Amino acid sequence: MVSYRWLEKLLFPRTLINWNKLRSELDDKTILITGASSGIGEQVALMLADLNVHMILVARRGEKLLALKQAIEHKTAQVSVYPADLRNKEELEGLIAYIEQLSGGLDFIVSNAGISIRRSIHDSLDRFHDFTRTMAINYMAPVQLLLATIPLLGTSKGHIINVSTINVLLLPMSHWAAYQASKSAFDTWFRSTALELHTMGITTTSVYLPLVRTPMIEPTQAYRSMPAMNPYHAAQIICKSMYTRKRTYKPWWILFGQWGSLMFRWLWELWIPASLRKRRS
Template identity: 60%
Template sequence: MTITTFANSLTFTKSNFKQDALQGKTILITGASSGIGEALAYQLAHLDVHLILVARRGERLAEMKREMESLSATVSVCRADLRVQEEMDALLAHLSRQQGGVDVFVSNAGHSIHRRLMDSLDRYHDFTRTMAINYFAPVRLVLALIPQLRRNRGQVINVSTINASLIPFPYWAAYQASKSAFDTWFRSAAPEMNAAGIATTSIYFPLVRTPMIEPTAAYRSMPAMSPDRAARIIVNAMLTRRRIYRPWWLVLGAITSVLGRGLWERIAPWFMARRGE
């Protein structure tokens, strides 16, 4: 994606921001090389901010940095697989050397997996790898960044999913457990961070059309939010420091999930058995 192509798709430009609201801020974005993270980086690149972009695809990060050189932001890139201890250590060392520290941490990196339990009997790594990126990595980053965020009265934004509030579905055990784990940890830790002057925001997105959903054939034809729209919601959360964003209908879905749990747990096995699954 080039700057010109991306700019043509933007409806949320610099003039839409509250004057100077983010000026001079250092913003850390994980999972920045594609999907929501990429869209967010390009939108913020039009502002006078310092972007620290983290992802596994170093070549793509370098390309993004080159494309943003003509814009307003200062861009630093860090290639890191957050599941790998040594690479996480290197990232944390880099962040500890940032003058002034991080002001906003957008926890966006994630991994989705859709697989039958019976196909995972000899694939325990499906669960450990998913927990590593969706739960342990953001926990470690938040813990490491708290001193900086406290000093800067900063903000942590968790890019979550509506699935954390809905009844679990078959074939998504690894993904839903890992996302729910960090969602619960984050909500539990939020009051302590808030008391320390750190704003916390949980964003519960519906399906977003990113490369992460491509391996799931059923999702390719389903309605989905665009990454640009998701990025605008995150930027708005930075400006307002709102505590939560979720689609209006998610409350109804959560209530239905609670009330319908018993019925679902009886029907789902019968339906799957009929399909030979």
């Protein structure tokens, strides 16, 4: 399922899942997966299809969710789909109402829904809506969803898995202001809240992923030739965290990136503006 070039094999070592542990941990559990219609969320759902779980799959594209349900429903897992744009207040509140009436409660949330925008600030001067819609899905929606479901997760001693990005751990990049601000906002909120959630018996995991080859990155041509993690591999990491319950996942090399961000920030902040000026001239 994972085909890597040599550099990708080095950057993204294999993840092995103990299926017996995962099966035991998830037996008869209810799992909510947002952003489930493609990419990482879809791969997580397919990976859990042979387990005795109830998956609630959420995404904007209802037809994609129904196709995914049809691909899974002849297997072991029970699947419910809830089409919703989590940026829409009414649709998000509808999802919350649906979850609250579940007879079996809720055990896991995989917070995966998100949007990425790459645009220079010069091209954003008349596009404030880029920032509001990015903040809406990457920050406001997961905050509201978790605030509503924390009581259910407290009862079940549940587990929240936030699918984040290594960008929040490194220096900000030009052209990514909307995306990085929104992802950093939720990462900070989630880590702060985790300190209290742990006292309630709720486990939290922050999965800091590198570039992943999903439909979300396709519009950015520069990413097509860059090393990227396979979404199946990302799903393996998420599923493994369901039984290891580790607080974080980070690529092995991210420490070098963080060290470089600290030591060479001054050089970065000199080089990037000079590079941008050269492109415009």
